[in-house]
Amino acid sequence: xxxxxxxxxxxxxxxxxxxxxxxxxxxxxxxxxxxxxxxxxxxxxxxxxxxxxxxxxxxxxxxxxxxxxxxxxxxxxxxxxxxxxxxxxxxxxxxxxxxxxxxxxxxxxxxxxxxxxxxxxxxxxxxxxxxxxxxxxxxxxxxxxxxxxxxxxxxxxxxxxxxxxxxxxxxxxxxxxxxxxxxxxxxxxxxxxxxxxxxxxxxxxxxxxxxxxxxxxxxxxxxxxxxxxxxxxxxxxxxxxxxxxxxxxxxxxxxxxxxxxxxxxxxxxxxxxxxxxxxxxxxxxxxxxxxxxxxxxxxxxxxxxxxxxxxxxxxxxxxxxxxxxxxxxxxxxxxxxxxxxxxxxxxxxxxxxxxxxxxxxxxxxxxxxxxxxxxxxxxxxxxxxxxxxxxxxxxxxxxxxxxxxxxxxxxxxxxxxxxxxxxxxxxxxxxxxxxxxxxxxxxxxxxxxxxxxxxxxxxxx
Amino acid sequence: xxxxxxxxxxxxxxxxxxxxxxxxxxxxxxxxxxxxxxxxxxxxxxxxxxxxxxxxxxxxxxxxxxxxxxxxxxxxxxxxxxxxxxxxxxxxxxxxxxxxxxxxxxxxxxxxxxxxxxxxxxxxxxxxxxxxxxxxxxxxxxxxxxxxxxxxxxxxxxxxxxxxxxxxxxxxxxxxxxxxxxxxxxxxxxxxxxxxxxxxxxxxxxxxxxxxxxxxxxxxxxxxxxxxxxxxxxxxxxxxxxxxxxxxxxxxxxxxxxxxxxxxxxxxxxxxxxxxxxxxxxxxxxxxxxxxxxxxxxxxxxxxxxxxxxxxxxxxxxxxxxxxxxxxxxxxxxxxxxxxxxxxxxxxxxxxxxxxxxxxxxxxxxxxxxxxxxxxxxxxxxxxxxxxxxxxxxxxxxx
Numbered sequence: 001x002x003x004x005x006x007x008x009x010x011x012x013x014x015x016x017x018x019x020x021x022x023x024x025x026x027x028x029x030x031x032x033x034x035x036x037x038x039x040x041x042x043x044x045x046x047x048x049x050x051x052x053x054x055x056x057x058x059x060x061x062x063x064x065x066x067x068x069x070x071x072x073x074x075x076x077x078x079x080x081x082x083x084x085x086x087x088x089x090x091x092x093x094x095x096x097x098x099x100x101x102x103x104x105x106x107x108x109x110x111x112x113x114x115x116x117x118x119x120x121x122x123x124x125x126x127x128x129x130x131x132x133x134x135x136x137x138x139x140x141x142x143x144x145x146x147x148x149x150x151x152x153x154x155x156x157x158x159x160x161x162x163x164x165x166x167x168x169x170x171x172x173x174x175x176x177x178x179x180x181x182x183x184x185x186x187x188x189x190x191x192x193x194x195x196x197x198x199x200x201x202x203x204x205x206x207x208x209x210x211x212x213x214x215x216x217x218x219x220x221x222x223x224x225x226x227x228x229x230x231x232x233x234x235x236x237x238x239x240x241x242x243x244x245x246x247x248x249x250x251x252x253x254x255x256x257x258x259x260x261x262x263x264x265x266x267x268x269x270x271x272x273x274x275x276x277x278x279x280x281x282x283x284x285x286x287x288x289x290x291x292x293x294x295x296x297x298x299x300x301x302x303x304x305x306x307x308x309x310x311x312x313x314x315x316x317x318x319x320x321x322x323x324x325x326x327x328x329x330x331x332x333x334x335x336x337x338x339x340x341x342x343x344x345x346x347x348x349x350x351x352x353x354x355x356x357x358x359x360x361x362x363x364x365x366x367x368x369x370x371x372x373x374x375x376x377x378x379x380x381x382x383x384x385x386x387x388x389x390x391x392x393x394x395x396x397x398x399x400x401x402x403x404x405x406x407x408x409x410x411x412x413x414x415x416x417x418x419x420x421x422x423x424x425x426x427x428x429x430x431x432x433x434x435x436x437x438x439x440x441x442x443x444x445x446x447x448x449x450x451x452x453x454x455x456x457x458x459x460x461x
Numbered sequence: 462x463x464x465x466x467x468x469x470x471x472x473x474x475x476x477x478x479x480x481x482x483x484x485x486x487x488x489x490x491x492x493x494x495x496x497x498x499x500x501x502x503x504x505x506x507x508x509x510x511x512x513x514x515x516x517x518x519x520x521x522x523x524x525x526x527x528x529x530x531x532x533x534x535x536x537x538x539x540x541x542x543x544x545x546x547x548x549x550x551x552x553x554x555x556x557x558x559x560x561x562x563x564x565x566x567x568x569x570x571x572x573x574x575x576x577x578x579x580x581x582x583x584x585x586x587x588x589x590x591x592x593x594x595x596x597x598x599x600x601x602x603x604x605x606x607x608x609x610x611x612x613x614x615x616x617x618x619x620x621x622x623x624x625x626x627x628x629x630x631x632x633x634x635x636x637x638x639x640x641x642x643x644x645x646x647x648x649x650x651x652x653x654x655x656x657x658x659x660x661x662x663x664x665x666x667x668x669x670x671x672x673x674x675x676x677x678x679x680x681x682x683x684x685x686x687x688x689x690x691x692x693x694x695x696x697x698x699x700x701x702x703x704x705x706x707x708x709x710x711x712x713x714x715x716x717x718x719x720x721x722x723x724x725x726x727x728x729x730x731x732x733x734x735x736x737x738x739x740x741x742x743x744x745x746x747x748x749x750x751x752x753x754x755x756x757x758x759x760x761x762x763x764x765x766x767x768x769x770x771x772x773x774x775x776x777x778x779x780x781x782x783x784x785x786x787x788x789x790x791x792x793x794x795x796x797x798x799x800x801x802x803x804x805x806x807x808x809x810x811x812x813x814x815x816x817x818x819x820x821x822x823x824x825x826x827x828x829x830x831x832x833x834x835x836x837x838x839x840x841x842x843x844x845x846x847x848x849x850x851x852x853x854x855x856x857x858x859x860x
Contacts, residue, residue: 243729251732253737258739260668260733261673262733263725263726264725324667329590
């Protein structure tokens with residue numbers, strides 16, 4: 001098919017999969033990472049860091065349970081502090097995974113096929129980390145089930161007018177749907193691993209997990225329906241979860257929180273930080289495991305463009321926020337804004353402006369988008385910036401509240417930091433386990449990207 | 462069929478059709494304009510009020526396509542190729558739309574409380590906003606908006622003409638290069654335009670999502686218009702040979718997405734303001750949810766969201782030319798209701814009401830605009846024959 005070849009080799013249509021792959025080599029390359037006996041040193045390094053931080057997290061949580069939330073820097077009126085900052089940050093990171101797996105699937109964006117698996121795993125682990133914080137923040141985490149409206153003898157129900165209750169439903173739905181979507185997508189690949197491994201125990205475990213997948217036409221037809229349905233269910237979640245998170249702030253009439261564009265602005269910020277995390281994971285992974293042929297420069301370029309677009313929306317929001325603080329004419333709003341820029345948190349504020357608005361503009365340049373090292377640095381800058389953003393929104397609005405006599409400066413304690421870095425450890429720990437035990441790229445979906453797959457389809461159709 | 466085998470020039474039958482449509486549009490436009498003139502003499506206050514919301518609709522018909530044009534260059538989507546020429550023609554009407562802004566400039570004191578010295582003297586809030594809300598700066602901003610929009614429209618039309626003449630690659634790259642910054646400029650100007658021309662009607666009130674809501678509304682209005690137009694064009698050559706249900710399906714998806722975005726933004730704004738219940742915010746909704754206006758609001762919930770949403774979910778419907786055009790026309794009508802609900806209650810705080818000029822003003826404006834748009838549409842072939850994405854777009858339709 002010389003004509004087909006020409007279309008593929010056109011200079012401007014950069015490949016989403018390197019030329020020369022066959023069905024066999026795709027499967028080999030991805031499955032070997034899992035089935036090999038030799039584990040690269042990089043893996044032990046990453047896993048070790050994750051494990052060490054995870055132990056730190058366990059220590060911090062043990063002390064927290066023994067002594068209470070007073071070990072954190074929480075002081076009236078700043079009662080949300082690091083816990084809610086970290087919660088919003090983590091849950092935001094998860095959004096890119098859902099966007100890639102669900103929305104890009106519905107939009108027929110084939111390039112997503114090689115990054116959706118680990119992006120979805122990232123979502124799951126980020127949601128797990130996020131879920132820790134509201135529960136730890138309760139003070140009496142063993143009573144967390146009180147958040148749910150369950151029938152009880154005292155007839156007590158949570159207040160359904162509170163967005164915090166909506167959050168419980170939004171986040172738990174999100175976690176459930178993400179897990180199902182991820183697991184359904186894994187099944188064909190689990191069967192591949194089951195069939196290829198030489199280890200009996202591994203064959204048994206992968207076999208159980210693959211739920212008897214044989215790859216029959218019937219299986220595929222059911223699979224396609226299920227994954228489209230799950231994508232349809234997951235799509236509104238990309239918007240709804242962070243919208244509900246933004247309601248946590250806007251429904252409260254605290255100056256600096258009560259702004260009508262928070263819902264789309266939070267969603268854009270979530271996708272912004274999520275894509276930064278996707279890049280921060282993809283760039284080292286593909287070079288360590290030699291996956292540049294599957295996660296190509298095109299993927300990095302596209303992700304960087306999404307980052308730029310969402311970053312510009314975030315920038316738009318800052319400009320409008322400043323304008324409306326003045327234009328709205330509310331003195332409390334104005335003083336909060338002035339305090340953010342010149343008060344005790346000014347360094348945080350201006351760093352976040354730099355990290356989120358100024359720095360990402362380098363992504364306008366193709367040279368930067370084509371240089372993985374620079375992309376990696378910019379995604380790190382964005383991740384820091386988005387954390388600072390949540391911190392500034394939460395803490396600066398609470399610390400300088402309506403009563404000047406209660407004003408104070410929030411001081412994070414070492415337990416705050418240890419808990420935060422501890423969840424990063426939990427994330428790394430889970431993520432490194434995932435890349436060692438499961439295929440980090442979807443084998444069968446990447447195979448559909450091959451030119452061979454396309455021609456067969458055309459002959460049939 | 463490849464692109465070479467197709468002739469994208471307008472067929473004689475289509476030219477005859479366009480001529481007929483043009484004459485009718487001009488007739489309706491002139492009739493509307495004459496009636497508006499009578500209204501201007503008998504009741505100038507009402508004239509400006511009716512004119513403002515009708516003008517916002519026409520503005521969306523011209524500005525929205527400009528955004529679609531830039532968006533397709535940025536995303537490199539083949540979906541944009543079939544609507545490229547109508548978008549370019551609509552963008553070329555921007556100078557006429559700028560001309561149509563003049564009555565608002567003349568009637569500024571009838572419309573905006575902040576432009577009346579007496580009102581400003583009476584309100585501390587308006588004095589606070591004086592540095593932004595004053596007549597000179599308002600006019601300067603309007604000039605900047607129109608100059609920018611005109612430049613973008615000129616740029617994308619010029620290079621598209623070059624592309625037709627000299628082949629695709631260079632011109633296409635030039636347009637893709639400016640499209641990113643262009644969208645940025647478009648987003649900011651439309652936001653501040655909506656603050657200047659609409660939000661400042663109630664100068665005490667502010668909502669940060671208002672600009673985004675306006676952006677979404679303009680995209681929705683223009684997509685509904687483009688779909689209607691594409692279906693009308695599809696009966697005659699060349700579009701009868703190009704346009705397939707698959708193309709229409711893509712445009713229908715945009716329509717559905719924008720209906721949802723509009724609902725999402727509107728509901729977010731309402732929920733946050735309702736729950737906050739602050740004295741500086743809630744009056745805007747209190748006006749619009751009392752005195753008969755609540756029924757208009759309810760009509761919007763059903764007509765602007767629930768009904769089109771439920772219908773557009775259907776895949777078959779999005780591929781059915783006539784049905785989709787029907788929904789698009791319905792959306793254009795409900796857009797009028799939405800604009801009226803946003804603009805008019807500030808002038809009719811006590812209760813809902815309609816003036817006869819609320820029918821003649823859109824008649825005049827849309828009629829004249831449509832006439833000019835159709836003149837422009839005729840000037841170029843209906844498809845960009847040298848576009849690098851043309852083959853992909855045609856092949857996509859056959860899938």
